[in-house]
Amino acid sequence: MIYLEIFGTFFQIGLCSVGGGYVILPLMQSQIVESKHWLTMREFADLVSLSQMTPGPIAINAATFVGMKMGGPMGAVMATAGSVAPSCVIVLALAHFYQKYKNLGRIQGIFRGLRPGVAALIASAGLSMIVLTFWGGEGFAWPPQNIDILAVPLFAACLFLLRRFKFNPILTMLGAGLAGLAAGFFQAGG
Amino acid sequence: MRSRETLSLYGKLFLSTFVISAVTFGGGYVIISIMKKKYVEELKWLEDKEMLEMTALAQACPGIITVNTSILVGHRMAGVPGALLTMLGAVTPPFLALMIISLFYAAFREQYLVGRFLWGMQAGAAALLADVVFSMCKNVLSQKSWADNIVLAASFAAVFFLKINAVWIILACAAFGLFFRRADPEKQKRSAAP
Numbered sequence: 409m410i411y412l413e414i415f416g417t418f419f420q421i422g423l424c425s426v427g428g429g430y431v432i433l434p435l436m437q438s439q440i441v442e443s444k445h446w447l448t449m450r451e452f453a454d455l456v457s458l459s460q461m462t463p464g465p466i467a468i469n470a471a472t473f474v475g476m477k478m479g480g481p482m483g484a485v486m487a488t489a490g491s492v493a494p495s496c497v498i499v500l501a502l503a504h505f506y507q508k509y510k511n512l513g514r515i516q517g518i519f520r521g522l523r524p525g526v527a528a529l530i531a532s533a534g535l536s537m538i539v540l541t542f543w544g545g546e547g548f549a550w551p552p553q554n555i556d557i558l559a560v561p562l563f564a565a566c567l568f569l570l571r572r573f574k575f576n577p578i579l580t581m582l583g584a585g586l587a588g589l590a591a592g593f594f595q596a597g598g
Numbered sequence: 599m600r601s602r603e604t605l606s607l608y609g610k611l612f613l614s615t616f617v618i619s620a621v622t623f624g625g626g627y628v629i630i631s632i633m634k635k636k637y638v639e640e641l642k643w644l645e646d647k648e649m650l651e652m653t654a655l656a657q658a659c660p661g662i663i664t665v666n667t668s669i670l671v672g673h674r675m676a677g678v679p680g681a682l683l684t685m686l687g688a689v690t691p692p693f694l695a696l697m698i699i700s701l702f703y704a705a706f707r708e709q710y711l712v713g714r715f716l717w718g719m720q721a722g723a724a725a726l727l728a729d730v731v732f733s734m735c736k737n738v739l740s741q742k743s744w745a746d747n748i749v750l751a752a753s754f755a756a757v758f759f760l761k762i763n764a765v766w767i768i769l770a771c772a773a774f775g776l777f778f779r780r781a782d783p784e785k786q787k788r789s790a791a792p
Contacts, residue, residue, distance in 0.1 A: 420765060422661050424769070425660055425662065426660050426772070430727070431768075435764045437764070439763065439764075439765065442761060443763060453720050453723070454703070456723050457720050457722070457723040458696075458699055458703075458716075460623075460722075460723055462696060463620050463623055464664070465662040465663075465664050465665065467661075467662050468665075468696070469692050469695070469696045472693050472696035472697060473699070473703075476697060477700060477704075481697065484696075484700075488693055492661065492665055492689060494660055494661060495660055495661025495665060495669070496669060496681075499656065499661070499669045499673075499681075500681060502655060502658075502659060503655070503673050516780070517776060518772050518775040518776050519775065520779040521772060521775015521778070521779045522768070522772055522775055523746070524738045524750035525749055525768065526771070527735050527737070527738050528749070528750045529754075530734060531735060532754055532757045532758040533727065534730070536758075537720070537724040537727055540720070541720050562721040563724055563725050564725075566722045566724075566725030566726070567725040567728055567729060570726060570729040571729055571732065577726050578623050581723060581726065583722070584718040584719055584721050585718040586715075587718045588716070588717045588718020588721070589711060589714050589715045589718065591714060591718070592711050592713075592717075596710065
């Protein structure tokens with residue numbers, strides 16, 4: 409039953425998505441790429457890029473994309489339903505008991521414990537993306553003979569714009585895509 | 599038989615979350631200020647303080663902050679049916695967008711120029727993630743807590759080198775926080791001192 413498996417997998421991801429939108433990335437990489445093999449690392453990277461340019465949260469984008477690939481439109485529905493089901497139940501339950509839990513030290517303690525872990529997980533997913541960008545599908549290698557000499561300056565330029573000038577992320581991504589397109593024309597022509 | 603007002607409220611709930619979700623790109627915290635503008639200032643459904651409390655609760659729950667906040671607004675205005683409607687409203691735009699994209703993706707990924715465009719975007723996305731990671735890690739390290747720094751290093755090693763499933767690391771960190779952490783920052787400093 410692929411539909412049930414899709415629902416269950418995204419239910420787990422939805423349940424563990426704590427501490428901000430980007431935590432979905434390491435969870436997806438572990439569950440979808442490394443354990444289920446539903447996406448390749450390249451497809452995962454494409455999905456992350458495309459998600460920055462489309463409306464709505466990354467988690468829904470990812471669920472729809474993976475669901476479509478594994479089970480068509482019905483798969484997309486199951487994946488999306490799975491990823492929002494846990495929060496639906498928990499949020500509604502807590503809305504009833506809100507006053508009680510408002511200042512509970514234990515809940516805040518959980519968040520203190522999670523913060524460094526979530527930062528580490530996102531760092532890991534980010535580093536995997538950088539390795540893929542620099543070395544392509546072959547993975548990290550030193551000395552970096554097979555490094556993509558165009559990707560490194562493009563990455564550096566984007567990071568500089570984002571950090572130094574707080575440049576709009578969507579425009580940065582679009583510019584990077586156009587730069588890639590220009591490089592493609594140049595390489596095809598030369 | 600539902601009254602006309604209830605139906606019109608249902609319609610407004612669905613439409614407002616649909617539009618907010620459709621015009622917000624890349625997700626993140628921008629959406630919270632857009633929601634505040636819509637529900638507090640324009641429709642006057644909520645007070646400023648209420649909206650803040652809802653956002654805080656939405657962040658404290660697992661799942662997507664936008665969807666969680668939408669559920670809370672719907673629940674506050676029209677109970678469980680309202681919550682389901684706002685959830686559907688928030689989920690539908692990205693769902694439709696990605697349905698279309700995944701069809702095109704399957705058909706065009708192997709085209710040379712599409713590949714080059716995605717290659718460039720990937721460098722941009724990697725930079726965007728690096729930017730986020732810098733800020734998050736700086737935030738953790740600035741706390742100067744030994745326990746936090748060890749959790750940071752250990753979690754990174756576990757997922758990046760040992761390929762341990764991120765689900766287990768989240769659960770382990772949550773359990774660690776539950777048993778060994780309290781919110782009080784003063785206590786935090788004392789226990790962190792060597």
